[in-house]
């Protein structure tokens with residue numbers, strides 16, 4: 281955070297289970313490369329995870345695992361902030377304020393709310409509904425210029441922009457209106473078992489989702505079982521969702537274009553292609569897994585990293601929070 285002139289990139293991830301290949305390709309990988317060009321602010325969105333019921337001991341483990349995994353991917357706390365959302369009280373506080381500037385109709389249109397309430401019909405809590413206001417607070421507190429996320433978060437980001445513009449319209453320039461940063465490759469990694477749905481930690485079919493910490497043999501097995509089609513020709517085309525997804529994943533980890541992949545696999549069957557994709561993913565994840573094993577064994581180091589970032593995040597975010605409260609009319 282030493283160069284104040286750089287633009288600010290900010291993003292969070294829910295530590296609600298182990299990190300997936302979708303999270304990595306859609307978001308974290310870009311976070312790592314953006315650290316040179318931007319002042320980066322990253323965090324674990326643990327407050328967001330309790331919109332779905334969590335088991336306390338498992339939640340604590342998931343948070344530390346996610347923290348270590350993301351450091352292992354290459355987030356460097358000497359260059360970037362990487363804190364834990366619940367340790368920085370301004371997030372929950374601004375979220376409340378923004379709730380009062382967010383319309384019921386807007387929240388009702390969020391597809392993630394509709395999906396999650398269908399999935400957890402026994403627990404459609406108010407937090408699940410107002411989740412986007414908390415996400416808006418996460419972003420707006422830090423005057424972020426740019427938010428690197430996968431394509432599934434675009435709707436939430438649009439709402440954040442609407443909330444910021446509405447607030448600024450009432451009170452003057454309080455919040456920076458952020459832009460989304462969606463990667464060219466890997467923005468929408470789909471389930472290996474149902475390639476019409478995004479790859480997700482909560483995939484009912486365990487073979488649909490590759491986790492960052494899966495052992496190599498498990499990753500290979502998941503790719504070998506990936507759903508494809510009956511054409512047996514590696515080409516990118518409408519209606520070939522399974523193969524398209526594998527080509528996207530392969531392209532994202534090797535840097536090859538669809539045309540190059542089609543050429544390389546001309547005359548070869550899906551079996552060969554699936555093995556190639558699996559191996560490329562295993563090799564991409566191998567150093568991350570090794571680094572994770574080292575980091576997770578050193579809880580004191582992890583704590584040192586997040587405490588340092590927590591404190592700085594608290595200071596930066598308080599500035600915006602105080603400004604917003606003053607504009608609204610609170611006595612400070």
Ligand code: TYM
Nearest residue numbers: 292293294302303306307325415429430467468469478479
């Ligand atoms: P979350 O935790 O579901 O996902 C974290 C990041 O990973 C991306 N992602 C994917 N990208 C490509 N393909 C996939 N299958 C895939 N699955 C997940 C997501 O787009 C995201 O970038 N609401 C957010 C967390 C959040 C946040 C924020 C993000 C809270 N506050 C402020 C940005 C800014 C979420 O649930 O992401």
